Every structure is written in C-alpha cells, then in structure tokens.
Amino acid sequence: MPAESLWLIVLGCAAATFVWRALGVVVVRRIDPQGGFFQWVTCVSYAMVAGLIFRMIIMPESDLAAVSLTIRIAAVVIAFAAYYLFKRRLVAGVVAGGLSLSAMAAWIG
C-alpha cells in the first residue's frame, strides 16, 4: 500500500477513536454525576473492561492461545496468591504470574 494510504489509515483510525472520546465529553456535560444514568454507564464500563480482560486470559487471540487454558488459569491463581501474600503489592502478583506462566509453558508446554 502507498505511504499516503497508510497515513490516511493511521489518522483515520485516530480520528475514529477520538469520536468516542469526544462523545463521552459531550454526554458527560449533560448528565448528573450522582444520577442513575451515570451509575449505569459506570457499570457498563466495568463490565466491558472486565470482559476484555477475561477474554484476553480465557480466549486469547495472541500467541497465548498456544499455552493451555489450565496453565493460564494456574498462573492467574498464583498471581492472586502472591498478591495477597505480599500485602496487595501489584508487582508481586504480576511478576509471580508472568514468571510462573513462562516456566509452565517452558516445562509443560
């Protein structure tokens, strides 16, 4: 593809993403942050973000798909165990989870 088309794609995608952000800014000016609609939108955000994360772990489209589901779930359990063991330090959970996934993938496959 010529460079002009690729630039058009990049800038088009940036603009198309910005539309959602701008729409959010416009919508939020018209709603009451204490009201039911705001609470509902907040719940929608949490559900979307949690769903996205859950999908990345359970049904990954990345190279992670080559690692068995059992290993992925075991690594999540190890991560949470380390997180609570080390007084809710995110670093502890993330390092333990990432390393245990790498180790299990290397040894078990």
Place this chain on the structure above:
Amino acid sequence: MVSGNGSVVRKALLDALSLPAFILFFTMMGFGSLARGAGFGADMAVVASLLIWGLPGQLAMVELTSTGQGIAAIVFACSLANARFLPMVVSFVPMLARGQASLPRRLLDAQLLSINSWAVCMREFPHIEPAFRHRYYVTFASSILFAAAMGTLIGYHGAILLPAVMVLGLIFVSPLFFALVLSAVKGRAERFSMIFGCATVIVANSLFPAFDLLITGVVGGSLGFATGKFWKPRNAG
C-alpha cells in the same frame, strides 16, 4: 489522603514506573513489530500509538491492513474496537473533579485516557484529594504514553529479541495487571458488573464476535447495575 503538587506527582510517577509503564512498553513492542509486518513506517506506528492510544483498535488496524482491506473498513473496525472509550470517558471525567475546565481541556483529558489510566485512577482516586486528581492523572497518563511510544519504536526495529517463553509471560502480564488492579474496586454494582461482564463475554464472543465487547458492556453492566440497585443483602437492614 494524598495531597500537594509534589507528592501527587511523585506518587503518579512511582505508580506508573512500578509496572504500567513497563507493561505498556512491552505490549507496544508487540504492536510495533506487527505494524512493521503490515507495511507501516516506524513514524506511522509511533503516531498510531500516540494518537489512537487504544491497543485493541491499533491491533484491528494492523490486522486488517495486512489482509488488504479497504481504508473505510479498517477505520470502521478500529473505531468499533475502541468504542469502549465512550462509557469510559463518561464514568471517568466526573471523578477528575475539574470544575469549570474549558471544552478543549476536557477533550485533551479524554484523549489521554487509556484502559491503564482508567483502571489505576479508579483504584487510586479515593485516596487522592479531589483538587490534585487531575495532576495525578496527567502525570501518570503522559508517563505511560511516553513508554508506549518508546516501546512501539523499539519493537518496530526489533531491537530487543526475547526468548519465546519470556514473550508469552510478558503478553500475559497485561491482563493479569488489570485483573489485580480491578480486584480492589469497591461497590456492589461495580463488582457485579465485572462478574456479569466476564460471563457475558463468552456468550457474546461466540455469537457476535465483532460486537462482543459492546454487548458485554450493555448486558453485563445493566445486570450489575440492576443487581446493585435492587438486590440488598438480607442482613443489611
């Protein structure tokens, strides 16, 4: 409660550098190398990370470009993959407590938002004095944006080559981080929304893969909202 310009900036930098900056650096390395494979220039890849600033949309852009789709279809797919920014901005902006900020400033705040900043700020804001939240957010968000741009550039040039199992661990770190961050979220409706979201995404993904996250948000969020509102624990008086 954290307050004061100095301590809030220090906290934001520490919170960013303790993990999210590295996670984004490595995630965007992956994007950079994919962008190169799809025929984009290094400058284009970095601009994409800086201006799109939403990985699912960036990945959709790269994937569809490498399979030779038309420009309109690519832009549409990217937009759809990043539609979550609408509810995210709406739920986030009031937390910033910006008062009477002008429209361009609000748009700039919205442009800086990413899933990382959203999740971390939702977790940290209750511990930060409202007047200092915006400074925390801008410091945190621009630090990770910088890390993302660097990661994109380095990944594009393939400067750091890691063993395959290490790469798997690094890919895994991103969802793991969000899962841990969000496990600390308070509020019954929010917690139920996340549980319903996880359940919904499996069904939505198998039925309507292109719209799975939108369906997940609306269905899971509505169920969580309703549960939080109408279902009270028996012993809560």
